[in-house]
Amino acid sequence: MRIGMREIVFFLLLAALPVGLYYGEFKNRLETMDQMAQAREQREARLVQVEAAMAHYADLGEEAERLAGAIAIFEQKLPEEKEVEVVLGKVWELAIQHRLKPKNVRTAPNVNEGRFSKQPIHMTIVGDFLGFYDFLKELEKLDRVTQLNVMKLKKIVAEEEGLMQADVVLNIYFEPRRNGGRS
Numbered sequence: 001m002r003i004g005m006r007e008i009v010f011f012l013l014l015a016a017l018p019v020g021l022y023y024g025e026f027k028n029r030l031e032t033m034d035q036m037a038q039a040r041e042q043r044e045a046r047l048v049q050v051e052a053a054m055a056h057y058a059d060l061g062e063e064a065e066r067l068a069g070a071i072a073i074f075e076q077k078l079p080e081e082k083e084v085e086v087v088l089g090k091v092w093e094l095a096i097q098h099r100l101k102p103k104n105v106r107t108a109p110n111v112n113e114g115r116f117s118k119q120p121i122h123m124t125i126v127g128d129f130l131g132f133y134d135f136l137k138e139l140e141k142l143d144r145v146t147q148l149n150v151m152k153l154k155k156i157v158a159e160e161e162g163l164m165q166a167d168v169v170l171n172i173y174f175e176p177r178r179n180g181g182r183s
Contacts, residue, residue, distance in 0.1 A: 039163070088105075129162045
């Protein structure tokens with residue numbers, strides 16, 4: 001068998017056919033398959049994120065129920081507007097029980113905070129520091145929501161040791177009247 005030019009060209013074309021198919025067709029398909037694999041991996045990663053978020057949202061429902069219960073408990077501690085004087089009376093009695101003398105009590109205008117309002121009360125209290133400390137501890141235990149956000153203490157120089165004057169602003173939170181009653 002003789003190998004001539006025709007056979008060499010045929011053999012080169014036969015060898016070039018797979019190389020041409022690889023670069024012309026198979027390479028494009030392989031790139032497309034790689035892109036599809038990357039897209040699938042991205043979708044799977046996103047699916048994992050969505051599943052984690054869904055688990056979090058399932059917990060949010062329980063959290064919302066728990067917070068709604070906490071809000072209901074908080075709102076039970078809010079007196080009606082007409083009961084603010086009763087709470088102020090309890091504060092006055094607490095001061096007297098702890099050997100303190102309320103010298104000056106002034107109320108400021110109510111401050112509406114949306115679902116609740118507050119009644120700021122400026123008080124000047126004179127007495128023993130330890131009694132004042134016990135008064136503050138008892139004030140925290142009141143069954144109504146109060147806040148002591150301003151407190152200025154001054155030592156009173158007198159014959160008796162430990163006397164002081166406290167200028168405080170006590171906020172009593174309450175549920176404002178809406179259409180003649182509670183909302």
